[in-house]
Amino acid sequence: MVTTIDIKQVIHMKEGTDETSYAKTSYIQKQVLSLTKHIKEKAMKEFYCKNQPATLCIADMGCSSANSLNVVFDLIVIVDKARRELGKGPQDYQIYLNDLPGNDFNTIFRSLGSFKDMLKQHLGDDFGRCYINGVPGTFYGRLFPENHLQFVHSSYSLQWLSQVPEDIMDNKGNIYIAKTSPSNVLEAYYKQFQKDFSMFLQCRSEEVVEGGIMVLTILGRKSSExxxxxxxxxxxxxxxxxxxxxxxxxxxxxxxxxxNIPNYTPSEAELRFLVEKEGSFVVNQIHISEVNWEADDNCENSSKAASSHYDFVKCMRSVTEPLLINHFGESIIEELFLRYTELVRVSMAKEKSVFINITLWLTRKG
Known part of the structure; x- marks a missing residue:
């Protein structure tokens, strides 16, 4: 769909804060963050209580324009509670928000004032100092000095590949791995993911301190196929x-x-294999969760349930529209998503569909 050269410029969520922006439509991503919150909090508390660093360096990789500050807020709340229990004084935090250069960093930066006000309101003026930086660049390369980061978080980002896999021109009529895709297409997608994820681990192994933590949530699959x-x-x-x-x-x-969409959804076994093969991190825990396509799986309001396919389409559009415009042009977008909406509506009426989320809690080896 895009070339190796320009993919870093076109993979980004839809910017802004209007009704079709990622910031307003990413309800699935919000649910995933909620489902994995207990893992992040447990990992952070264990690390902080053991190490008690003077400055805690946290990186959120693939931060996009929504949800990242909520993650940071939750982590700071956990640390603040722990440091008070330990009788420690105010804590300094160095926060890095990373994404590709085309990401909508401006939406994040405009909310920093209210974010810091919320910290003070919730934790008091004596919680410490929080320094926040944007870090544009691909996480499939080095971004930070050696032995610098103590906690790395990433959610719904690592399934995105650094490039469209090579030699998949025979994937005709498909835009991703499909039932009709030739076996070489499937293997090319896995080979590209293997290369990218291994590079991510290698780069972070140089940037994360000994004993440092990574909590990574990836859109995945349960099937071994x-x-x-x-x-x-x-x-x-x-x-x-x-x-x-x-x-x-x-x-x-x-x-x-x-x-062809530059995306790959790995299995638990594939992720475990690649972590162990790279060798720099210990797998503490792997957690699998599911999120329904509907905005609220338990919704009893019939009108809300009936419109859930619109919510899903908005979410998908905010993720895929920049890629689609790059390849097909902007003129077909409205018609495409009108048709997609009807197909999703029919599908959701027939069967329940879910996203499979795989969360890895990793510790940097000594």
């Missing part, structure tokens, strides 16, 4: 909408046949 409906269905439906538009002359067929 490289193709799994649970991880591909959302893109299968999008491909169906695109194929319909090809048949009706809205889109050139060659455009569809050369579009």
């Amino acid at each position: 490289l193709y799994s409906k649970e991880s591909s269905h959302m893109f299968d439906l999008l491909a169906t909408a695109l194929k319909d538009m090809v048949s009706e002359g809205f889109i050139d067929e060659d455009k569809l046949n050369t579009s």
